[in-house]
Amino acid sequence: MARQPIGDVLLKADNISLSFGGVKALSNISFDVREHELAAIIGPNGAGKSSMLNVINGFYHPQQGQITFKGQTRSRMKVHQAAVQGIARTFQNIALFKGMSVLDNLMTGRNLKMHSTMLEQAVYWGRARREELEHRGKVEEIIDFLNLESVRKTPVGRLPYGIQKRVELGRALAAEPSLLLLDEPMAGMNLEEKEDMCRFVLDVNEEFGTTIVLIEHDMGVVMDISDRVTVLDYGRLLAVGTPDEVRNNQEVIDAYLGVAND
Amino acid sequence: MAMPEPSTTAHPPAVGDADTLPKLLLQHARNRPNSPAMREKAFGIWQTWSWAEMADEIRRLVCGLKALGLESGDKLAVVGDNRPRLYWSMVAAQCVGAIPVPLYQDSVAAEMIYILNDADIRFAVVEDQEQVDKLLEVKDRCPQLEQIIYDDIRGLRDYAHAGLLHSIAELQTLGRDYDREHPDFFQHCVAETRGDQFAIMLYTSGTTGNPKGVLLTHDNLVITGRNGVEQEGLTADEEVLAYLPMAWVGDNLFSVTQSYVAGFCVNCPESTDTVMTDMREIGPTYYFAPPRVYENLLTQVIIRMEDASAVKRKVFHYFMEVARKFGSRILDGEQVDFMDRMKYRIGNALIYGPLKNVLGFSRIKLAFTAGEAIGPDIFEFYRSLGINVKQLYGQTEATVFICVQPNGQVRADTVGVPAAGVEVKISDDGEVLYRSPGVFHSYYKNDKSTRSTKTEDGWVLTGDAGFFDDEGHLRIIDRAKDVGKLTSGAMFAPKYLENKLKFFPQVKEVVAFGDGRDFAAVFVNIDLDAVGNWAERQNMAYTGYTDLAARPEIAKMVRECVEKVNADLAEDSRLSASQIRRFLILPKELDADDGELTRTRKVRRNFIAERYEDLVNALYDSRSAVDVDLEVKFEDGRTGRLLAKVEIQDAEVYGVTELRKAG
Numbered sequence: 001m002a003r004q005p006i007g008d009v010l011l012k013a014d015n016i017s018l019s020f021g022g023v024k025a026l027s028n029i030s031f032d033v034r035e036h037e038l039a040a041i042i043g044p045n046g047a048g049k050s051s052m053l054n055v056i057n058g059f060y061h062p063q064q065g066q067i068t069f070k071g072q073t074r075s076r077m078k079v080h081q082a083a084v085q086g087i088a089r090t091f092q093n094i095a096l097f098k099g100m101s102v103l104d105n106l107m108t109g110r111n112l113k114m115h116s117t118m119l120e121q122a123v124y125w126g127r128a129r130r131e132e133l134e135h136r137g138k139v140e141e142i143i144d145f146l147n148l149e150s151v152r153k154t155p156v157g158r159l160p161y162g163i164q165k166r167v168e169l170g171r172a173l174a175a176e177p178s179l180l181l182l183d184e185p186m187a188g189m190n191l192e193e194k195e196d197m198c199r200f201v202l203d204v205n206e207e208f209g210t211t212i213v214l215i216e217h218d219m220g221v222v223m224d225i226s227d228r229v230t231v232l233d234y235g236r237l238l239a240v241g242t243p244d245e246v247r248n249n250q251e252v253i254d255a256y257l258g259v260a261n262d
Numbered sequence: 263m264a265m266p267e268p269s270t271t272a273h274p275p276a277v278g279d280a281d282t283l284p285k286l287l288l289q290h291a292r293n294r295p296n297s298p299a300m301r302e303k304a305f306g307i308w309q310t311w312s313w314a315e316m317a318d319e320i321r322r323l324v325c326g327l328k329a330l331g332l333e334s335g336d337k338l339a340v341v342g343d344n345r346p347r348l349y350w351s352m353v354a355a356q357c358v359g360a361i362p363v364p365l366y367q368d369s370v371a372a373e374m375i376y377i378l379n380d381a382d383i384r385f386a387v388v389e390d391q392e393q394v395d396k397l398l399e400v401k402d403r404c405p406q407l408e409q410i411i412y413d414d415i416r417g418l419r420d421y422a423h424a425g426l427l428h429s430i431a432e433l434q435t436l437g438r439d440y441d442r443e444h445p446d447f448f449q450h451c452v453a454e455t456r457g458d459q460f461a462i463m464l465y466t467s468g469t470t471g472n473p474k475g476v477l478l479t480h481d482n483l484v485i486t487g488r489n490g491v492e493q494e495g496l497t498a499d500e501e502v503l504a505y506l507p508m509a510w511v512g513d514n515l516f517s518v519t520q521s522y523v524a525g526f527c528v529n530c531p532e533s534t535d536t537v538m539t540d541m542r543e544i545g546p547t548y549y550f551a552p553p554r555v556y557e558n559l560l561t562q563v564i565i566r567m568e569d570a571s572a573v574k575r576k577v578f579h580y581f582m583e584v585a586r587k588f589g590s591r592i593l594d595g596e597q598v599d600f601m602d603r604m605k606y607r608i609g610n611a612l613i614y615g616p617l618k619n620v621l622g623f624s625r626i627k628l629a630f631t632a633g634e635a636i637g638p639d640i641f642e643f644y645r646s647l648g649i650n651v652k653q654l655y656g657q658t659e660a661t662v663f664i665c666v667q668p669n670g671q672v673r674a675d676t677v678g679v680p681a682a683g684v685e686v687k688i689s690d691d692g693e694v695l696y697r698s699p700g701v702f703h704s705y706y707k708n709d710k711s712t713r714s715t716k717t718e719d720g721w722v723l724t725g726d727a728g729f730f731d732d733e734g735h736l737r738i739i740d741r742a743k744d745v746g747k748l749t750s751g752a753m754f755a756p757k758y759l760e761n762k763l764k765f766f767p768q769v770k771e772v773v774a775f776g777d778g779r780d781f782a783a784v785f786v787n788i789d790l791d792a793v794g795n796w797a798e799r800q801n802m803a804y805t806g807y808t809d810l811a812a813r814p815e816i817a818k819m820v821r822e823c824v825e826k827v828n829a830d831l832a833e834d835s836r837l838s839a840s841q842i843r844r845f846l847i848l849p850k851e852l853d854a855d856d857g858e859l860t861r862t863r864k865v866r867r868n869f870i871a872e873r874y875e876d877l878v879n880a881l882y883d884s885r886s887a888v889d890v891d892l893e894v895k896f897e898d899g900r901t902g903r904l905l906a907k908v909e910i911q912d913a914e915v916y917g918v919t920e921l922r923k924a925g
Contacts (some may be wrong), residue, residue: 003420140305145416150535152306201419 004209008033011213012058015065018051018235025051027210029077030116033179033213038205040204040214040222043232049215050092051096052232053181056213057082058088084113088177090168092184092215098157102148102167105137105156110135142170145207146200147192148226153226162193173208185248186221190199194218197226219256223247231255263861281457282480284357286522288452291317294525297498302346303532303540305749311346313525317433319347321448323354326437327385328447330428334359337463338379341365341374341397341695344530346505347413347430349518350715351387352508356480357451360385363463363475364509371396374789377465378404381475381706383437387430391417394427401426411509440569451541457481461563463706464511466658475706476511476658486517486661486700489682493666494628500526501625505537512632541622548618549629553636556651559621581609582646589646594670623649630654632662635738635802637765638674643814645672653677655738659715659722660684661700665736676735684867686736692753693742727755741835746777754782756867759840760832766823767792771852771859773870775878776840783881785822785874788854793819794820808906811847817911820847824913832916841915843882848874849906855895880910 017028033039035112041049054060056067058077069075069085089111096105104117113135143152146166153157156167165185172180185201186194202225204210216222222229225242231238231246233255238262239246246252280286290299302309310318322681329830337357341363365374367389369872374396377383384406386397394412400408408749411428412418421427428436439447461480461874465473490496504517521528526548531540567578574854584605588598592606618624629644629651636653644651650669655677656662664686665676680686684698697720704712705888716722725857727745728738746754760780763772770789776782793816797804804810829842843846852858856868871878880888892904 137305140307144305148534149306149532150539154537199417206419207416 004036006037007147008246009033009068010035010037010070012068013052013065014068016052016055016065016067018048018055018060018062020092026055026232029232029235029237030065030231031237032118033211036205036215037212037227038201038212040216040221041232042216042222042225042229043238044217046234047232048235049217049232053089053183053213053215057087057181069178078197083175086178087170088175088179089166089181089251090107090172090183090185092187094164094168096160096164096171099155101150101153101155102159102170103143103153103154105167106139106142106170106174108137109171110139112175119167129164136152138176140172142173145173145203146170146221148162161181162196165193165197166200169197169204173204173210174218176208178206178211180210180212182212184215184217186218194221197260199223232249274479280485281485282356282452282455282459283353283461283519283522284452284455286484287313287317287320287353288449290522290525294498297525298527299521299525300346300349300528300530300604301544303536303543304532306532308529310527311325316346320350320354320357322434322437323347323351323430324357324439324448324451325440325444326433326435327354327360328358328412329383329440330433332358332385333361333710334358336384337363339363339365339378339381339383339386340388340508341393341403342367342413342508343384343534344506344508344517345389345413346530348387348389348508349504349528349530350834351411351430352462353384356455356459357359357448359451359455359459361460361463361477362565363465364514365510366467367393367506369509371399375400376472377475378407380472381465382406385411386619387411390414393802394418394421395426395781396581398423399923421528455480456483462514464509464514464658474616474711474785477703477706478511478661478700479703482661482700482702483519484523485683486663487515487523487697489699490515490663490666491524492519493682495630496524496526496548498522498525498626499544500524502526502528503531503537503541503544503546504528504670505531505534505541506550511662511711512550515662516548516630520914524785528816542620543622545625546623547625547627549623549626551629551631552633553631554639554642556636556644559645561615563621577615581613582611582703585614585646586642589648590642590672593648593650593674610648614668616786618647618649623647626650628652632656635761636674639765640672655736657722657724659698659702660698661702663698663700664694664696664724666906667735671733671735673735676731676737678735680736687721688729689723691742692726692729692745694726694728694736694738695721696724697721719770729753730835731834746780748776748839749778749780750839753836754840758837759784759827759842762827762864763823766826768819769823771865772881773852773865774842775871775881779882781843782840784824784842784846785870785877786824786847787846788816788820788846790851807851808849808904811849812909817847817909820845821911821913828913829916837915842913843915844910844912846877846881848877848912849890849908850892850894850904853895877908880908896922916925 009032014030035246041052043049051060055062058079058081085092085258087205114131116128116131120126143149148170151163156164169238187195226243229243229246230240231252238251238255239249280289282884290313295311298310299313299316300311338360340348340352362384365377386407388394389411390412390430392408397410410426411433413430415429457480459480460477461483462478463475465475502517504513506513517528529544531921566577588606590601592597615821629649631651632654652667653670655665657664663681664684665677665679666681684696686696689695701720702720724736725742727742728736731737731845737765739758744756748754754776759774760772761770768789769786771787773785774782778866788811793810797810810816824842824845831837831841859865877888887907887909889907893901894904895901
């Protein structure tokens with residue numbers, strides 16, 4: 001089984017505009033993400049990358065425009081509905097349960113798939129037991145996939161930053177998402193950690209066929225691994241295209257390197 | 263050169279008495295099909311294969327390899343961590359008469375080229391993408407490499423190398439089809455294997471020149487393995503953890519051969535990072551590790567204890583003192599007072615037991631250390647906890663065993679008596695020679711080396727200098743070429759003295775002189791961390807290494823170390839002549855940048871003798887102090903001068919009225 005070919009449009013953003021009071025975070029942004037694609041959103045600080053991600057998973061509600069996911073145009077929705085629809089994400093500043101073990105953190109990612117009641121779980125009987133075993137099996141696959149065996153039972157708070165990031169990716173994967181949003185997965189990492197993370201992101205895409213939207217401001221990383229890149233600057237859409245197209249786009253170069261104003 | 267193997271003493275009635283590994287496999291599969299043969303932790307759970315299941319897996323591998331074209335006499339490389347399927351493919355290769363060649367999994371691609379070509383590797387069975395990438399990288403320069411078979415498919419789905427790359431699963435599917443068409447093939451193959459066939463080829467690390475391929479036969483492995491099993495009383499109920507490199511001869515003997523002979527279960531850890539956890543879960547009964555593993559574990563324990571509360575620390579230190587006094591003696595079955603025995607029991611309940619449990623040492627019956635000298639403190643620590651750690655002396659060329667310490671006669675500074683079936687003698691110039699059923703057949707494609715290592719009548723030259731002490735235990739003292747003589751004719755082994763002194767934490771490096779001189783004398787480098795720490799606690803101000811090294815307090819401290827070594831040496835008739843009479847503390851740390859150490863931090867004795875010629879002379883004339891003027895190189899490449907006054911110290915020597923001749 002090789003990498004799955006890029007398919008139809010999975011997610012479509014239409015004319016999205018978002019402002020906080022007088023600050024225009026996003027203005028008239030349109031782009032799409034296709035199935036099994038590895039798409040990146042890049043831009044300098046304050047370009048609106050994280051806002052865009054928050055719009056996609058329903059945390060922010062744009063004043064204008066709409067998001068279409070799996071062919072359904074969404075109206076104002078609650079955050080948890082995004083998860084139900086199959087969108088999972090990681091955060092720029094790690095948001096794990098620090099006192100819980102890696103294993104338990106990953107198990108929380110399975111929450112949506114658990115159907116047994118609290119009472120059943122308390123006595124660990126019947127359906128609860130069956131489910132627990134099934135989910136643990138799935139989580140073990142992810143532990144194996146992300147090479148987390150040696151820290152399986154370690155409380156997350158005791159792990160180095162790079163590993164915590166990986167645990168967070170693992171928790172998102174545990175939900176078996178069809179769309180995975182990664183908010184600066186390589187931020188603050190050293191070169192080796194970055195390379196590892198790139199490998200894992202590519203492997204996720206290849207192995208599970210997960211569609212991935214990645215925010216990153218490290219250009220090198222993005223250009224190497226993405227299929228398509230969307231560039232934002234001050235809430236505006238600068239360019240969309242393959243890494244090569246974007247690299248040679250004059251506006252992008254200006255935004256990153258600055259323009260001489262005389 | 264082929265040589266008739268010396269016959270061994272009567273065969274023991276072991277569980278498996280066949281003469282090759284494949285035959286042993288089938289014997290176990292027939293006699294005890296449901297006993298566990300191998301475990302691997304995967305997805306958080308220990309998965310078990312019984313002997314029958316393992317034989318079945320290997321059967322499919324044999325047929326698959328045959329279907330891919332592996333022939334008798336071919337070489338099959340095995341590269342990866344300790345994975346069951348890699349172990350199986352080694353035995354599978356042996357079934358068709360091919361020779362498995364395990365490689366160190368951490369060698370870089372360029373290092374592999376030499377071995378791949380030297381061994382004429384046609385097939386390679388590797389663990390994962392990392393190893394596949396390395397082999398593909400060097401494929402152009404290794405034209406004879408035809409097939410690469412991998413265990414873990416992750417990341418390899420998109421590799422387009424049809425006909426070259428196969429997964430083990432594919433291979434086994436091929437094997438199943440082949441087996442269906444040739445149902446007698448496997449049994450026939452196994453029946454054809456003979457004890458005098460080559461079973462494995464292992465490359466020696468080769469500190470000088472290129473590595474050499476050591477060819478071992480099934481007889482070498484099986485007879486040596488069986489002798490060990492019998493001597494140590496190993497049974498089919500042992501548990502071992504296979505975590506040392508597969509390319510190391512020890513892993514092949516302990517985790518493969520002895521398991522096949524005695525029928526015990528081998529456990530493969532989940533990954534290299536989880537060895538500690540896996541060890542605790544399995545609780546091996548039979549264990550082996552190089553000294554550095556024991557050292558690391560001890561360091562971890564000590565560090566954790568430093569962080570513990572004051573009460574816990576007190577209790578820990580009290581009972582460790584009890585253990586130090588009585589632990590080894592109890593282990594060796596000596597007489598110990600009832601009260602002291604009781605104290606040790608309480609210590610066992612409170613400290614030693616839980617500690618051993620955390621380290622995964624609770625069930626250990628026998629633990630080996632080998633490879634290099636182990637610090638006496640480390641060695642004693644484990645023995646005092648009641649863990650039967652023993653030293654063994656071995657070589658790839660001997661299929662591991664040359665000497666082993668017998669139970670109850672374990673000393674920190676000997677390597678024991680000749681192992682079962684092994685004869686050991688010392689040549690006239692002090693080199694250790696041995697002859698055993700484990701003596702290797704030859705070096706692959708290197709008759710010259712074979713001839714210079716192995717004599718016509720089967721004795722192998724180890725290159726190590728040693729002697730049997732008064733109790734009949736072998737002591738290895740140095741590489742033979744470094745051993746010299748004092749003017750009195752007494753043996754002088756510089757490395758032996760150096761190591762003995764280096765076991766003191768205050769001492770970092772030592773350079774010993776004495777060859778062709780009247781007595782032994784040493785240069786000492788103090789350990790700036792350890793000694794500096796001590797100086798701070800004494801409220802002693804110092805500006806740096808040179809300053810500290812010149813202090814009389816430090817000289818006194820080093821003299822105590824030297825005199826302890828002398829007292830030790832005096833107990834042995836052959837070494838008492840090389841007691842250290844004079845020493846000095848070097849005004850600078852020996853440094854690889856100045857060419858005084860090799861990059862692996864070994865002292866370059868001759869270079870140092872030249873560079874510090876005046877200091878060496880001062881050791882042997884009656885001067886009590888010397889002024890030195892040295893050129894030193896800083897890390898940034900600049901050079902500077904170092905001016906210092908170095909005092910020469912005298913040390914007490916013990917019990918030598920006259921220098922005895924070495925006999």
